[in-house]
């Protein structure tokens with residue numbers, strides 16, 4: 527798919543090379559209207575129908591990152607997502623929502639995998655849960671927290687997954703208020719990969735996701751899903 531090569535970079539919030547990094551991902555520059563990719567994580571939790579119903583009403587596509595835990599907890603949400611394959615691309619957010627970090631320290635209160643064997647269970651277990659529930663094989667993996675040990679990334683890629691970074695963290699773990707989230711999303715620029723959350727229906731941030739998407743759409747910004755094949759890869 528010419529023109530869909532993504533631009534992946536990473537930054538670390540720490541000087542030390544072994545600290546977890548937060549990979550960035552952008553779409554290539556558009557030749558036409560500005561475009562963005564909306565990605566929504568389904569960590570453990572519930573199903574934010576405010577966002578899901580609005581995306582269907584507006585015809586806005588999104589890439590959803592599902593955990594095995596969320597699928598087990600949200601049968602109705604899963605059914606809704608499955609009913610709209612034209613809009614919702616399904617990708618892998620891990621089996622148990624463990625951070626792909628190879629040490630014993632929690633990150634944002636999330637437990638790490640700790641070792642490579644558990645990393646494999648987390649990544650392949652998440653993929654197996656999606657295959658079982660939906661009948662699709664995901665090609666993108668986004669680790670819980672969005673942070674990764676550098677040494678965890680090659681094994682994840684060797685399992686056949688690309689690392690789903692992002693360039694615009696819209697809701698900071700669904701912790702921001704609606705107006706803040708709306709402003710952050712409405713300020714998206716061409717090529718941004720936006721991340722927000724679909725698992726926190728009781729938090730204000732979800733209303734901001736809807737408002738921000740409406741404002742982008744009103745500006746003529748196009749929404750695309752993450753490409754399911756890397757540029758130049760065999761079909």
Ligand SMILES: [Zn+2]
Nearest residue numbers: 567569670671
């Ligand atoms: Zn998550």
